[in-house]
Amino acid sequence: MTSLDLVRERLARFAEQEAHGVSPLYEHLAARAADDPDVAGLLTAAPERFAHATLLLAAAHRLVQAEPFHRLSDYYPSLGGTYGADEHTWPLFRDFVLERADRMRELIGSRTVQTNEVRRATLVYPALAKVKGPIGLLEVGCSAGLLLNLDRYGYRYQTQQAGQLAAGPAKAALGLHCALELAPGAELPKIPKTVKIAARVGLDRAPADLADEDTYAWLEACVWADQPERLRLFGVAATVQRKSPPELVAGDAVADLAEAAARVPEDLPLVVLTSSVLAYVPGEEFVAALRDLGRPVWWLSHEGYAAGLAHVLPGRDDLRPGPGDPAFGVVGLVRFEDGEARSVQALAKTAPHGQRLVWLP
Incomplete structure (x- = not known):
């Protein structure tokens, strides 16, 4: 069991730093859940690292999926809802999850968030292009891969300096867009038309089988409910993956890393x-x-x-969000050889779901 104080703190932080300005619905719900011990208490059913x-x-999104005619769905654009958060949203949500508390706890206790964003x-493509291919790609924590x-x-990539930069296959089924900005002193990265991947392996404690209906529904539920465009992109990417699925391995990110890496040919x-x-x-x-x-x-x-990078590039406080700043990710590229980090680069700051990439000098 996870402590109630911890989950309430995480709910409040999520509302303030991650959902704020990105997801009005989830900011609204998380902020109120943080102040409601009954609703927040549902999250204590998860192990601490997943809570x-x-x-x-x-979990709530999954249950609303299963009851799409419930009034709460009016507030879920993923299910066709068109209402913005108002004075009725929280009472509806609170009653909905507490009336289904046993099912909520079952989902929370047995599932993990598998965000196939x-x-x-778009955030890692320019960094990957720095490695001469063809490469063998191993994604750890891959979910559906x-x-x-x-x-x-x-x-x-939309830039102020060079307009729109295009990459990838000309007739790709899935098109992705990203704002590419430059931090002071930075230059535009080279974005090649293609990267070459000769082997692809995914490692996850519970790889997601897109052919399984319940698994697919859970992956959809992990998409934030007021961002239907993300849901559409997930569906297209899932179709691409089914046509040529990668090799997915069930295992621990640390204990089974070497076994998964061995599936990538040594010459790549x-x-x-x-x-x-x-x-x-x-x-x-993991770094060890x-x-x-x-x-x-x-x-x-x-x-x-x-x-991430703090384990090999300490002392970079400029890569941490300041007090009150929204959360952001950092793209880094590290080369290990003979057990040593021979090259460590912090390349970019990112919006968490791929909306924006700020390239660093």
Whole structure:
């Protein structure tokens, strides 16, 4: 069991730093849940490392999916709702989840948030292009493995300096857009038309099978309910993946990393990708496992600074959000050889779901 004080603190922080300005519905619900011990208490059914606000909201989203004619669905654009958050939203939500408290606790206690945010491909594509291919890509915490297909998507980067930059296959089924800004002193990164991935492997404690209806519905529920465009992109990416599925391996991010890496041929440069995963994995242990792989490896990290790059690039307070600042991710590229970090680069700050990339000098 997770303490009530901890989950209330996480709900409040999520509302203030992650949902604020991004998801009016989830900001509204999380802020009120933080002040309601009955609703917040549902989240204590999860182990501490998984007991985050997004899990409570995903569980509620899943139950609203199952009852699409409930009045609460009027506030869920993912289900066709058109109402904005108002004075009725919280009472409806509160009654809904507490009347289904046993089902909520069952979902919260048995599931984890598996955010298949395919727009994050736009954030790591320019970094991946720095590694000469063809490469072998291993995504840790892959869920359904949608980022493993990032070479099959089309990209449009909107810049002030050069207008729109395009990359990826010309007839890609999925097109992704991202604002690309420059921090003071930075230059536009080179964005090649293609990256070449010769092997793709995903490692996850519970790889998501897109062919399973219940699993697919849960992955949809993990998408924030007032962002239907994200849901559409997930559906298109899932279709792309079904046509050519990657190899997905069930295992622990630390204990089974070497076994998963061994599935990437030795003659390919190995790139290990993590994206918003290390909040759930001991970062120091993961970095130690990377060092111990016994072969050169690139670590392409898209994490919060404290969870990711801080383990190999300490002292960069400029990569931490300041008091009251919204949360942001950091794209880093680290090369390990003979157990040592030979090259460490902090490349960009990012909006968490792929909306914006701020390239660093």
